[in-house]
Amino acid sequence: RKETIRQKNNIRIAQEQELQSIENAQKAQFLEFSQAWDNYMSDYEATAYLSLEKLKEKHLLEFQQFSDDTAKEMRKKMKFSKDLLELRDKEAKLVKMKRYEEAEKIKMKADLLEQFERNK
Structure with missing residues (x-):
């Protein structure tokens, strides 16, 4: 009887340790994924910002050129x-x-x- 209780107790302790080990592994995996995702999003946002700035600059130059061309055309006509x-x-x-x-x-x-x- 005591032996059965001791075996059950040992099994319970082993299962709790295994559960704790799995939970720790999942936490580590989640932290690793979160860090990788944060890095990816940071890079993406930086790239998107640069692309947007280049596009703004391009549009500004195109608009300026269009305005200049239109003004020249109006003066000619x-x-x-x-x-x-x-x-x-x-x-x-x-x-x-x-x-x-x-x-x-x-x-x-x-x-x-x-x-x-x-x-x-």
Whole structure:
């Protein structure tokens, strides 16, 4: 009877030790996995951040180029009004006649009109 109790007790102790050993192995495995996952996510986030920054820079450059091209195209296609062209012509004639003060006044009017037409 005592021997049976002692054997049962030894088996119980052995099972508890085995269970503790398995739990410790699982904890170690979980910690190892968690560390590996954290490292992976950290690397992924750093790579994603760099990719996003490169994409932002690329988009900014593309937008700047598009804006420049559009502005150049608009300047090429700009058709000024008959009034503005006549003012510029009159300004040039006044300069040829050396009537600089009158030419300056006409130039100021023409500049204002041109600015208005460009901003339409």
